């Protein structure tokens with residue numbers, strides 16, 4: 001409680017802003033606690049009150065005052081084609097802004113599938129040359145928090161860890177925090193007993209759907225997807241895609257758009 005808050009610069013590249021939408025719905029810890037007591041969210045294109053040149057001045061000031069100490073959080077990925085002209089922030093390309101801001105950051109957090117792996121912008125034919133941030137930033141520790149979006153409590157859980165222990169959480173071989181990405185959706189899915197018994201939904205409008213049988217034959221990617229949805233769930237533990245009758249589409253795995261179609265095996 002006596003620790004000074006960690007300065008955070010939160011950049012937005014090519015993205016849809018739903019990682020932020022997820023983040024602001026965290027219930028444990030509540031997002032107000034994160035922002036008031038753990039981090040100082042000094043720059044965020046979408047959440048900051050200031051905008052334009054005033055906000056860019058804040059970013060440069062934080063980079064100077066907290067050189068080597070601030071966390072760079074990145075939502076979205078980096079269009080690299082045509083000198084990065086497909087995402088311009090404050091008159092410069094996102095690619096340049098990202099490189100400039102990462103240079104003096106203590107560490108980088110990649111929010112969501114976009115920043116971690118590329119997501120839809122990076123799917124074939126990838127017209128803007130969109131790349132995940134680890135293709136641009138090579139000299140900083142990067143925590144990948146994939147999902148489209150990531151679970152709110154996973155996002156704030158990562159921040160809580162960094163704030164509490166003053167270090168990054170333990171990561172797996174893909175750079176994801178082990179605490180949240182060490183099991184597959186399938187491992188904790190409440191429909192697993194139907195899978196084991198060979199009881200599968202064959203059509204979205206048949207009796208097996210109403211009975212809640214396993215969605216594997218409808219294209220469920222739960223057996224190959226590492227995330228916490230079947231453990232933590234969403235919306236304060238209310239449900240998750242499979243709980244509402246939809247197969248997992250593997251949104252936290254690399255290249256999940258190109259691994260479709262979503263509704264067949």
Ligand code: SF4
Pocket residue numbers: 015016017018019020075076111112113114115119120147148149150
């Ligand atoms: Fe949006 Fe998904 Fe990208 Fe997050 S990862 S910004 S939810 S498209």
Ligand code: SF4
Pocket residue numbers: 185186187189190191192193195213214215216220221222223242248
């Ligand atoms: Fe596994 Fe998906 Fe079936 Fe759940 S619904 S048991 S995650 S295949």
Ligand code: F3S
Pocket residue numbers: 147148185225227229230240241242247248249250251252
């Ligand atoms: Fe994504 Fe599958 Fe969870 S689609 S939200 S990883 S259940």
